[in-house]
Amino acid sequence: MKADVVILGGGLAGLTLSLQLRQRFPDLDILVLERRRHPVPEAAHKVGESSVEIAADYFEAVLGLGEHLTQHQLKKFGFRFFFSEGRRDIDGVLELGASTYFTTPTYQIDRGIFENFLGQHARRAGVRFIDGITVRGIELGQDEAEHCVSCELDAGPVEVQARWLVDASGRAGLLKRKLGLAQENDHDVNSAWFRIGTKIDINEWSGDPQWLGRCNPPNRWLSTNHLVGEGYWVWLIPLASGSHSVGIVADARIHPLNRINTFGRALDWLRQFQPRLADDLESKRERLQDFVSLKHFSYGCKQVFSGDRWALTGDAGVFLDPFYSPGSDFIAIANTYITELVAHDRARQPVHAYARIYEQLSCPSTTARCRCTGTSTGCSATLRCCR
Ligand SMILES: Cc1cc2nc3c(=O)[nH]c(=O)nc-3n(C[C@H](O)[C@H](O)[C@H](O)COP(=O)(O)OP(=O)(O)OC[C@H]3O[C@@H](n4cnc5c(N)ncnc54)[C@H](O)[C@@H]3O)c2cc1C
Numbered sequence: 001m002k003a004d005v006v007i008l009g010g011g012l013a014g015l016t017l018s019l020q021l022r023q024r025f026p027d028l029d030i031l032v033l034e035r036r037r038h039p040v041p042e043a044a045h046k047v048g049e050s051s052v053e054i055a056a057d058y059f060e061a062v063l064g065l066g067e068h069l070t071q072h073q074l075k076k077f078g079f080r081f082f083f084s085e086g087r088r089d090i091d092g093v094l095e096l097g098a099s100t101y102f103t104t105p106t107y108q109i110d111r112g113i114f115e116n117f118l119g120q121h122a123r124r125a126g127v128r129f130i131d132g133i134t135v136r137g138i139e140l141g142q143d144e145a146e147h148c149v150s151c152e153l154d155a156g157p158v159e160v161q162a163r164w165l166v167d168a169s170g171r172a173g174l175l176k177r178k179l180g181l182a183q184e185n186d187h188d189v190n191s192a193w194f195r196i197g198t199k200i201d202i203n204e205w206s207g208d209p210q211w212l213g214r215c216n217p218p219n220r221w222l223s224t225n226h227l228v229g230e231g232y233w234v235w236l237i238p239l240a241s242g243s244h245s246v247g248i249v250a251d252a253r254i255h256p257l258n259r260i261n262t263f264g265r266a267l268d269w270l271r272q273f274q275p276r277l278a279d280d281l282e283s284k285r286e287r288l289q290d291f292v293s294l295k296h297f298s299y300g301c302k303q304v305f306s307g308d309r310w311a312l313t314g315d316a317g318v319f320l321d322p323f324y325s326p327g328s329d330f331i332a333i334a335n336t337y338i339t340e341l342v343a344h345d346r347a348r349q350p351v352h353a354y355a356r357i358y359e360q361l362s363c364p365s366t367t368a369r370c371r372c373t374g375t376s377t378g379c380s381a382t383l384r385c386c387r
Pocket residue numbers: 008009010011012013014033034035036046047048049050051133134135136168169170171172174191247249294297313314315316322325326327328329
């Protein structure tokens with residue numbers, strides 16, 4: 001099989017990149033290879049459900065997905081933080097969060113619904129999206145030679161040649177592993193999350209009319225609600241499929257993973273640290289849909305864009321922390337740089353210099369080093385020196 005661009009992994013990053021490339025270059029031959037079979041399950045699929053402004057704008061204004069978001073996902077009621085450790089009186093604790101909708105819309109995204117839609121949409125747009133195919137090997141082409149990807153379908157092995165190769169394989173990090181680009185960081189955090197097949201409405205935790213009336217409309221449940229305490233936070237994210245996503249993110253030194261790595265343990269832990277949520281979950285536990293825990297989820301990467309016609313996007317590159325839900329913002333930014341690199345290449349412009357600049361702009365703290373001083377002081381200083 002041949003393509004102009006092969007994208008390894010058809011999750012959020014890979015499928016949105018394929019749409020962005022298709023929009024920009026109607027004649028480009030784009031192939032997306034995804035291991036999972038579609039349709040994927042709704043609700044209990046992946047994390048990455050809360051979007052913020054950059055990603056929401058990317059989905060709507062850049063990719064033209066506004067109709068899907070408004071009709072099939074939930075409009076988010078902003079961020080909300082409750083400093084509620086050990087407390088049941090949610091209306092008596094410090095609450096930080098908007099009382100009305102912001103003018104710039106953001107969305108709570110059911111990843112199963114979204115990826116099923118993105119897969120169909122990409123196919124309709126002329127992207128060759130193959131699901132149920134596993135990438136087994138990568139050989140990068142030298143100089144002008146094409147890259148080669150070996151894959152496995154039920155029917156047997158398949159070889160793909162492409163001028164551009166983008167790794168969007170998430171935590172599998174196929175290219176990062178092959179090239180030894182993984183970079184440790186000191187942010188030692190773990191997470192555990194699950195979906196409950198019903199709504200969790202924080203407003204039901206209070207009968208105080210003044211507190212209930214503070215938000216107009218009374219849509220606290222549509223916020224990304226954070227229940228915060230020392231060394232951890234808990235997320236509550238509603239999903240359009242009717243489920244609610246609940247997750248714990250905790251500093252490993254203060255709340256070790258073995259305190260939260262089964263549903264029973266997570267519930268015991270919540271009874272101690274966020275008892276009002278534990279009460280609510282107790283009455284809904286028969287609606288549990290999944291449970292996942294992830295150790296030390298934060299990592300860096302030495303390089304994500306290359307003038308040798310390869311790039312990494314999404315979790316296949318860098319992932320620091322989900323506190324501000326920035327994961328899909330970084331996807332928007334990386335995909336846009338990758339689209340620019342492909343544009344330069346198609347215009348027969350040299351790509352290496354652009355790849356270096358985009359690298360500095362996207363990960364100044366982990367990768368960009370000023371060639372004059374050898375420091376990684378941030379993109380503005382780096383660009384001033386290295387232009
Ligand atoms: C605890 C936690 C909470 C988070 N919360 C948020 C949030 O609220 N908002 C947000 O924006 N981000 C959040 N993120 C980040 C989130 O993970 C990313 O935003 C997003 O899911 C990354 O998408 P992706 O496409 O890079 O990876 P994925 O969605 O994982 O897609 C990678 C795809 O590659 C496929 N694949 C893997 N190996 C192969 C192979 N060998 N062959 C073929 N296909 C393969 C997989 O099947 C998968 O579909 C969170 C992350 C964590 C750890």
